[in-house]
Amino acid sequence: MSSPKTDVFKNTPTDHKIHDLIKNRWSPRKFADTPVSDTDLQSLFEAGRWAASSSNLQPWNIVWGKKGSTAYDRIMKVLVEFNQGWAKNAPVLMLGVFDKKTPDGKDNFHALHDLGQFAANMSIQAQSMGIALHQMAGVKHEEALKEFKFPDTYHVATAIAAGYYGGEMSDLPEDLKGEEKKERQRKKQDEFIFNGDYVERAEVDQS
Template identity: 50%
Template sequence: MKDIEHMNEKRQLALDKIADADYEIYALLKQRYSPRVFDDTEVSDSDLNRLFEAVRWSASSSNLQPWRFIYARKGTDSFDRMVGCLSDFNTSWASEAPVLLFTAYKEKMDNGKENFHALHDLGLSLGSMTVQAQYMSIALHHMAGVDWKKAQEEFDIPEGYHISTAIALGYYGGVLDDLSEKLQKQETAKRERIPQSEFAFKDGWKNAKEKS
């Protein structure tokens, strides 16, 4: 009976998290959200390979492909070391994720010039990974709360490469009761986004707070 209740809870949460889009968009984009609880099923090597293959074919300025990743599974020493680089808040829930990743980028081109678009390309690659993951019922929770300097040292990141973010990864599911009451409220809160009028300006930049 309890398993059935958890399954129904999982389905209802997934339905509640579907974006209330102002315009019709691709279904996988509407369904995507960033959970803090995951199913405890181990993510297979094959599924991880598929996610990184989606990254591999992402758009990239001059085809430089500056993205880099470190990943580890729960229960390994590397995973624990990654957890040790997260903020206290992220540690409180991400330590239970099946997989953790650190994202990084190569700062310069091979000719020594700064690659101004490296972060842009890393972001594009993560967008590709996120959509591929959603297609596979895998959830990604991207985290800014990582001590990148500690991570650089802990994992011997070579000079010229920069840790950017962390990602908690696992199949959608899990049990909400495993989270604190505060996190449960965040997990079930209504999703909100600013309107297009505040970031898309026709014919030139316009302060979103100004009236036409």
């Protein structure tokens, strides 16, 4: 078994002070073979459950499976090929699904936002437990909806690979080994934070 303590940290050049749970979270494509217990999963789902949502509608749904189970294989089948190439390293796979409609049949414009909050809560809870989540947009959305028998008003937005940080570089396809070591990057705050009117990046550069 590989140690859950290896490769936990990645260089994260923050400009301001933030909580270590946020700073140290990142999205690996290899994982320790340490099992993720049912108790661990219940804590992740519980953290998601207490996320805020518009009108408290909680439009999120999670499908999950542990490696070796039929549910896991069915989730793997609906990932795009690129993600299948590394997600097989994860001991747990999930799908993030939301209901596009409110209970009274109107469009719920905030449902995707709410599912994102669920995922963010889960990822910080996971970080506190030494577990990494790697979210994926690369899902065969329609196929996934049908595979897991969701009604047509639902949308499979994401998949999530979960497992304790660790694993071996040799677990990764050749073209992804470099990515795993790359420094994390973000836009600067002045590109997207406005204390007033929106300003295009080009204008910010000239000031």
